[in-house]
Amino acid sequence: MVLDQQLKIEVFRKLAEVISSCRKCSLWRSRKNPVLGDGDLNANIVFVGEAPGYWEDIKGKPFVGSAGKLLEEAIRKAGLSRESVYITNIVKCRPPENRDPRPEEIKACGPYLDEQLDLIKPKIIVTLGRHSTAYILSKAGIAFRSMSVVQGKIFEVKFWESKTYIIPSYHPAAALYNMRLKGYIEEAIRLAASIR
Ligand code: URA
Ligand code: SF4
DSSP, X not given: OHHHHHHHHHHHHHHHHHHHTOOSSGGGGTXXXXXXXXXXXXXXXXXXXXXXXXXXXXXXXXXOSHXXXXXXXXXXXXXXXXXXXXEEESSOSOOGGGOOOOHHHHHHHHHHHHHHHHHHOOSEEEEESHHHHHHHHHHTTOOXXXXXXXXXXXXXXXXXXXXXXXXXXXXXXXXXXXXXXXXXXXXHHHHHHHOO
């Protein structure tokens, strides 16, 4: 048990090393720091965002800017703490000017997320925004059309031979400009926190 945990920590440390010298897509050219993820490696809930932004790129940690503040507040309002969940992104290096990640970048970087999820094996995956939602739903063979259709819903799938729940949510950055979305995000995270 203790050894398992140490092994996990070690594998994550190695993974951080691998992405810090990764050149599988062109985003390595402009990044300052790649962002692997942050939080409890035994978390029940994993949040998957899009890609690092300005502050994440500087600090090497996910969701530490204004979208992160909003996300953290929603996590706290749901009765959880940032430390008790795991937070990561589908793309580990910041796209220039915070543009959307391109399909080829998601394809190149996705295997790192897959590896993280395979190690954590969370019961619940909350996807933040359309890129991570489309990616994770497609792994379960579910077609994605639009955020407004899937957000706040629970998709029960079978990953790692056990029940896994996918809960898509709007991206916290979108809620910075649209307060209505903030309520939806908080509701989705409350829903995730209510699953036992
Ligand atoms: N937006 C994201 O999708 N991820 C971050 O880490 C920060 C902002
Ligand atoms: Fe590698 Fe991902 Fe960074 Fe591209 S975004 S260079 S695939 S770590």
